[in-house]
Amino acid sequence: MKIGFIGGTGHIGEGLALRWGKDSKHEIYIGSRNDERGEEAAGKYREILDEAGYSNDISGGDNRFAVENSDVVVVCIPHKSVVETIRSLEDVFDCQVLISPIVPMYKSDGSFCCEDCCAAVELDDAAPDRVDVVSAFHTVPAKGLSEFDRPLDCDVVVCGDDSETKEVVFDLIDDIEGMRGLDGGDLSVSQLTEAMTPLLLNVSIRNDISHPTIKFISP
Ligand SMILES: NC(=O)c1ccc[n+]([C@@H]2O[C@H](COP(=O)([O-])OP(=O)(O)OC[C@H]3O[C@@H](n4cnc5c(N)ncnc54)[C@H](OP(=O)(O)O)[C@@H]3O)[C@@H](O)[C@H]2O)c1
Numbered sequence: 563m564k565i566g567f568i569g570g571t572g573h574i575g576e577g578l579a580l581r582w583g584k585d586s587k588h589e590i591y592i593g594s595r596n597d598e599r600g601e602e603a604a605g606k607y608r609e610i611l612d613e614a615g616y617s618n619d620i621s622g623g624d625n626r627f628a629v630e631n632s633d634v635v636v637v638c639i640p641h642k643s644v645v646e647t648i649r650s651l652e653d654v655f656d657c658q659v660l661i662s663p664i665v666p667m668y669k670s671d672g673s674f675c676c677e678d679c680c681a682a683v684e685l686d687d688a689a690p691d692r693v694d695v696v697s698a699f700h701t702v703p704a705k706g707l708s709e710f711d712r713p714l715d716c717d718v719v720v721c722g723d724d725s726e727t728k729e730v731v732f733d734l735i736d737d738i739e740g741m742r743g744l745d746g747g748d749l750s751v752s753q754l755t756e757a758m759t760p761l762l763l764n765v766s767i768r769n770d771i772s773h774p775t776i777k778f779i780s781p
Pocket residue numbers: 569570571572573574575593594595596599600637638639640641643647663664665666699700701702703704705
């Protein structure tokens with residue numbers, strides 16, 4: 563699979579790129595607003611995997627480069643910049659699957675809160691109709707992903723309207739050891755999974771649990 567990252571120079575982009583990039587399982591395209599920054603980040607990820615003995619196929623450039631080379635694109639940028647960024651890339655989109663890990667949240671009086679909106683639906687509205695949007699990975703801490711050899715033990719809730727497109731994302735989740743994808747429903751209910759991240763962060767801070775994630779169990 564050819565996987566591109568808009569804003570792949572940041573935390574979640576690095577974590578997912580390392581996980582999917584190792585052993586040349588996928589072709590990875592790191593994007594940035596600045597092509598040199600994208601190339602630099604790709605070089606850093608290549609070096610990390612080379613040093614650990616993993617073959618890899620990672621290249622970098624600007625966000626347009628990442629989109630035009632990919633079948634699946636992860637949108638790894640802050641919520642406030644999503645609509646403007648996606649509209650600016652409108653002409654480069656073909657029929658890619660767009661993955662939204664975007665969490666619309668803010669901090670108030672020491673607690674994280676969710677904004678009254680759904681980032682995945684906003685992304686879907688801003689993207690061309692030929693693109694399919696699926697939301698996933700909100701509750702996976704970037705830090706845990708970046709330690710790319712550490713097995714995980716977590717669930718990822720996936721929301722989207724098209725079952726075939728969701729399958730593409732479930733397959734990518736299966737490629738990450740210790741991660742299980744669960745169907746959370748249509749894109750319209752993605753706000754529920756987006757809201758889990760501020761909850762996790764508040765629990766983390768108040769209970770001194772570093773990088774918490776979620777796992778659904780049947781007691
Ligand atoms: N970090 C996590 O653990 C985590 C977990 C789950 C979900 N998420 C979500 O994933 C998304 C990315 O999180 P992150 O922690 O990776 O963020 P980040 O490291 O703060 O930023 C990611 C990248 O976004 C780009 N960016 C910053 N400001 C921008 C702007 N105004 N316009 C366009 N691009 C901009 C930057 O790339 P360039 O400067 O190279 O363009 C930056 O490297 C967020 O929506 C977040 O809610 C994060």
